Amino acid sequence: xxxxxxxxxxxxxxxxxxxxxxxxxxxxxxxxxxxxxxxxxxxxxxxxxxxxxxxxxxxxxxxxxxxxxxxxxxxxxxxxxxxxxxxxxxxxxxxxxxxxxxxxxxxxxxxxxxxxxxxxxxxxxxxxxxxxxxxxxxxxxxxxxxxxxxxxxxxxxxxxxxxxxxxxxxxxxxxxxxxxxxxxxxxxxxxxxxxxxxxxxxxxxxxxxxxxxxxxxxxxxxxxxxxxxxxxxxxxxxxxxxxxxxxxxxxxxxxxxxxxxxxxxxxxxxxxxxxxxxxxxxxxxxxxxxxxxxxxxxxxxxxxxxxxxxxxxxxxxxxxxxxxxxxxxxxxxxxxxxxxxxxxxxxxxxxxxxxxxxxxxxxxxxxxxxxxxxxxxxxxxxxxxxxxxxxxxxxxxxxxxxxxxxxxxxxxxxxxxxxxxxxxxxxxxxxxxxxxxxxxxxxxxxxxxxxxxxxxxxxxxxxxxxxxxxxxxxxxxxxxxxxxxxxxx
Amino acid sequence: xxxxxxxxxxxxxxxxxxxxxxxxxxxxxxxxxxxxxxxxxxxxxxxxxxxxxxxxxxxxxxxxxxxxxxxxxxxxxxxxxxxxxxxxxxxxxxxxxxxxxxxxxxxxxxxxxxxxxxxxxxxxxxxxxxxxxxxxxxxxxxxxxxxxxxxxxxxxxxxxxxxxxxxxxxxxxxxxxxxxxxxxxxxxxxxxxxxxxxxxxxxxxxxxxxxxxxxxxxxxxxxxxxxxxxxxxxxxxxxxxxxxxxxxxxxxxxxxxxxxxxxxxxxxxxxxxxxxxxxxxxxxxxxxxxxxxxxxxxxxxxxxxxxxxxxxxxxxxxxxxxxxxxxxxxxxxxxxxxxxxxxxxxxxxxxxxxxxxxxxxxxxxxxxxxxxxxxxxxxxxxxxxxxxxxxxxxxxxxxxxxxxxxxxxxxxxxxxxxxxxxxxxxxxxxxxxxxxxxxxxxx
Ligand SMILES: [Zn+2]
Numbered sequence: 001x002x003x004x005x006x007x008x009x010x011x012x013x014x015x016x017x018x019x020x021x022x023x024x025x026x027x028x029x030x031x032x033x034x035x036x037x038x039x040x041x042x043x044x045x046x047x048x049x050x051x052x053x054x055x056x057x058x059x060x061x062x063x064x065x066x067x068x069x070x071x072x073x074x075x076x077x078x079x080x081x082x083x084x085x086x087x088x089x090x091x092x093x094x095x096x097x098x099x100x101x102x103x104x105x106x107x108x109x110x111x112x113x114x115x116x117x118x119x120x121x122x123x124x125x126x127x128x129x130x131x132x133x134x135x136x137x138x139x140x141x142x143x144x145x146x147x148x149x150x151x152x153x154x155x156x157x158x159x160x161x162x163x164x165x166x167x168x169x170x171x172x173x174x175x176x177x178x179x180x181x182x183x184x185x186x187x188x189x190x191x192x193x194x195x196x197x198x199x200x201x202x203x204x205x206x207x208x209x210x211x212x213x214x215x216x217x218x219x220x221x222x223x224x225x226x227x228x229x230x231x232x233x234x235x236x237x238x239x240x241x242x243x244x245x246x247x248x249x250x251x252x253x254x255x256x257x258x259x260x261x262x263x264x265x266x267x268x269x270x271x272x273x274x275x276x277x278x279x280x281x282x283x284x285x286x287x288x289x290x291x292x293x294x295x296x297x298x299x300x301x302x303x304x305x306x307x308x309x310x311x312x313x314x315x316x317x318x319x320x321x322x323x324x325x326x327x328x329x330x331x332x333x334x335x336x337x338x339x340x341x342x343x344x345x346x347x348x349x350x351x352x353x354x355x356x357x358x359x360x361x362x363x364x365x366x367x368x369x370x371x372x373x374x375x376x377x378x379x380x381x382x383x384x385x386x387x388x389x390x391x392x393x394x395x396x397x398x399x400x401x402x403x404x405x406x407x408x409x410x411x412x413x414x415x416x417x418x419x420x421x422x423x424x425x426x427x428x429x430x431x432x433x434x435x436x437x438x439x440x441x442x443x444x445x446x447x448x449x450x451x452x453x454x455x456x457x458x459x460x461x462x463x464x465x466x467x468x469x470x471x472x473x474x475x476x477x478x479x480x481x482x483x484x485x486x487x488x489x
Numbered sequence: 490x491x492x493x494x495x496x497x498x499x500x501x502x503x504x505x506x507x508x509x510x511x512x513x514x515x516x517x518x519x520x521x522x523x524x525x526x527x528x529x530x531x532x533x534x535x536x537x538x539x540x541x542x543x544x545x546x547x548x549x550x551x552x553x554x555x556x557x558x559x560x561x562x563x564x565x566x567x568x569x570x571x572x573x574x575x576x577x578x579x580x581x582x583x584x585x586x587x588x589x590x591x592x593x594x595x596x597x598x599x600x601x602x603x604x605x606x607x608x609x610x611x612x613x614x615x616x617x618x619x620x621x622x623x624x625x626x627x628x629x630x631x632x633x634x635x636x637x638x639x640x641x642x643x644x645x646x647x648x649x650x651x652x653x654x655x656x657x658x659x660x661x662x663x664x665x666x667x668x669x670x671x672x673x674x675x676x677x678x679x680x681x682x683x684x685x686x687x688x689x690x691x692x693x694x695x696x697x698x699x700x701x702x703x704x705x706x707x708x709x710x711x712x713x714x715x716x717x718x719x720x721x722x723x724x725x726x727x728x729x730x731x732x733x734x735x736x737x738x739x740x741x742x743x744x745x746x747x748x749x750x751x752x753x754x755x756x757x758x759x760x761x762x763x764x765x766x767x768x769x770x771x772x773x774x775x776x777x778x779x780x781x782x783x784x785x786x787x788x789x790x791x792x793x794x795x796x797x798x799x800x801x802x803x804x805x806x807x808x809x810x811x812x813x814x815x816x817x818x819x820x821x822x823x824x825x826x827x828x829x830x831x832x833x834x835x836x837x838x839x840x841x842x843x844x845x846x847x848x849x850x851x852x853x854x855x856x857x858x859x860x861x862x863x864x865x866x867x868x869x870x871x872x873x874x875x876x877x878x879x880x881x882x883x884x885x886x887x888x889x890x891x892x893x894x895x896x897x898x899x900x901x902x903x904x905x906x907x908x909x910x911x912x913x914x915x916x917x918x919x920x921x922x923x924x925x926x927x928x929x930x931x932x
Contacts, residue, residue: 025865027753031746032861039854045897058808065809065821146503
């Protein structure tokens with residue numbers, strides 16, 4: 001290529017000025033450089049697309065090409081980190097293939113199914129499961145014999161023991177549990193109830209999607225369910241208050257008589273309990289609604305909305321499974337009632353259990369949110385590692401100082417507040433409970449978000465029990481079982 | 490007995506599949522070597538250049554043979570075998586006749602033309618045998634024209650003297666399409682004459698370059714440049730009104746390049762770019778189809794069913810094909826709308842591999858460099874500007890089509906010269922290369 005340019009330049013006319021004007025050849029050469037540069041750019045772009053963007057792009061339900069891979073490849077296995085099989089294809093003697101899920105409904109949403117369309121990891125890892133990296137000779141021989149090659153194995157980050165613990169702890173109640181590692185983003189548990197059995201989902205399809213079905217078994221509540229955050233939203237209010245009063249938030253005082261009245265409106269504490277004089281820390285630990293309604297009124301609505309936005313409300317969250325965006329709706333011109341309601345996590349604010357888990361994880365990880373992920377690495381059918389996935393940071397949701405203050409406050413919630421159920425000698429947990437009203441006359445949804453150990457967090461959890469009552473009595477014990485199972489290892 | 494025949498048939502299918510998956514690598518290696526020689530050519534002396542060109546012909550024929558063996562084995566249609574033989578005869582005749590009549594013509598360009606045609610024939614046969622045959626017939630007829638043109642160019646000193654005639658004919662043709670043209674994909678592109686659908690803009694391209702070269706070689710004084718620019722702008726404007734944005738952009742950029750080559754004045758370039766940007770912004774404001782093209786480029790995934798369908802299918806094809814392709818008949822290129830025209834590059838990438846497709850791109854770039862090299866050596870200003878203008882016309886078109894297919898730029902709906910299906914495009918590219926070959930005798 002370079003020689004070509006030398007040749008062009010060597011041509012006689014290049015140095016000859018004609019009438020003080022640059023010779024056309026020189027201008028042509030410049031334009032040629034531009035063209036070559038643009039083509040090099042285009043080729044680099046194509047290389048980048050194939051090297052970086054390719055897999056995410058083609059793993060799409062609109063790409064029919066992948067389905068044709070199934071004619072030559074037996075869909076690979078989905079396993080947990082310890083090798084437990086979560087999904088595998090059993091090939092009968094007549095060549096028929098059945099996708100088997102040994103744990104039945106335990107992983108129904110996160111592993112998903114591939115019979116009636118695809119969901120969960122079956123969809124996320126579709127491309128890998130239908131790619132075969134068995135060695136070339138075996139590959140060719142099998143193709144000559146007309147046999148299918150075995151697809152790659154997807155090794156997930158999921159922890160079957162913790163998943164089972166969370167699943168059992170939820171019992172027959174509706175709800176969801178998400179557990180992840182705050183410092184890596186590895187998702188260990190994702191439970192949504194009620195579930196379904198992916199082994200038989202095709203047969204039960206009609207009843208699952210029937211209009212009379214109000215259970216919503218197919219919905220992955222962990223990522224797609226939206227609930228009022230209730231008092232777990234007080235973490236957001238607390239963060240905003242600290243931001244607006246960095247020096248004197250310790251001076252906050254509020255007298256709680258069980259019912260905070262403002263004009264024609266009244267905000268009650270849970271069961272009308274009177275908390276007495278509360279500092280900020282105590283109000284948070286006791287989840288005093290009056291104190292937070294009073295506190296919320298003093299905040300700048302615009303800044304609060306900005307903080308909510310930073311914390312990924314009304315935003316996309318970095319996850320590859322289908323999810324619902326959390327909503328924060330209060331504008332700067334909101335009336336008093338909406339301001340009071342929003343301050344205690346009611347009103348029009350809505351959040352998914354997964355998003356709440358990410359908030360807990362970000363606080364646990366010094367303010368930095370790690371992108372949650374489910375696939376640890378890919379192996380070929382023989383167990384050789386093909387490629388791995390590394391943790392990656394999404395960004396900073398708050399400063400390390402802010403995260404440290406929130407952590408301290410959340411520890412107090414466990415030590416002497418509403419989340420005493422997760423108080424243990426094995427570990428120091430930090431948490432926030434919530435009891436979210438969603439319909440007058442019905443029991444509240446029970447929430448808990450938290451992490452442990454507080455000083456060096458390894459687990460972050462988010463639990464919701466629909467109509468479970470108070471967070472402290474219904475959600476916190478579930479988190480407790482998960483923490484116990486993990487830290488007693 | 491039945492099961493035994495069945496078994497044999499399955500076995501043949503399996504062997505064929507393995508054969509196809511291995512030929513991908515062979516095809517790429519042959520193509521890569523050919524492309525390498527294309528650039529190696531510039532750094533050796535004349536006798537070795539001839540050897541390189543001879544080697545390229547063998548490589549091309551080998552690639553052609555391997556590909557058609559796959560096509561034949563997949564279809565088991567004797568017509569494909571006959572078609573293959575006709576193509577070989579055509580390529581050899583084209584090369585030999587050119588060599589006999591125009592010893593000074595560039596053998597490298599002749600080879601490249603054959604290689605690009607060859608890739609086009611392979612892909613079109615795979616996509617639609619009838620269309621491939623049509624394309625072949627048009628190519629054969631065009632080749633005759635391409636043989637005559639260099640002789641005309643060589644003898645005709647008058648070509649540089651009638652710029653306004655080119656402009657008059659060009660503007661008339663474009664205006665005619667704009668008024669009575671048939672609409673396809675939201676743009677008026679073609680006129681039907683006696684059952685044939687002709688795209689006049691393909692031919693006006695060449696007239697337009699001749700016009701600009703004729704005017705700008707006379708003088709680069711302000712008045713002359715202003716008049717020329719105005720006439721060029723009329724071309725572009727009519728194309729915009731016909732909603733043929735790809736061609737409008739092509740004409741605009743070509744003129745800009747020629748103007749800078751002729752005047753070496755960055756102020757003209759700046760004014761042109763400014764005017765172009767304003768026009769583009771205005772077009773974006775006023776034409777909904779411009780907006781939808783840009784939106785489909787920026788985020789095709791949000792409208793994957795509709796406006797983003799074509800580009801996302803193209804990306805699926807390229808991505809699923811990956812570096813070495815899925816192999817001929819192993820992909821689903823027909824899922825991409827107008828794949829044999831504007832999106833043929835995606836089909837090549839899907840089944841023959843992205844590396845192979847990038848080689849095609851480099852061969853196109855090699856052709857352009859040949860054009861520029863020729864322009865640099867020509868003394869006569871008219872000839873020089875013509876060579877450079879045609880080169881620009883060619884390479885910008887390659888850029889617009891490939892860039893659109895890989896989502897580097899918004900899709901503008903232009904074809905890949907010599908590879909895409911389309912009679913007008915094929916004939917006009919043959920004429921373009923013919924003019925260039927004619928200019929070689931003027932050095
Ligand atoms: Zn209270």
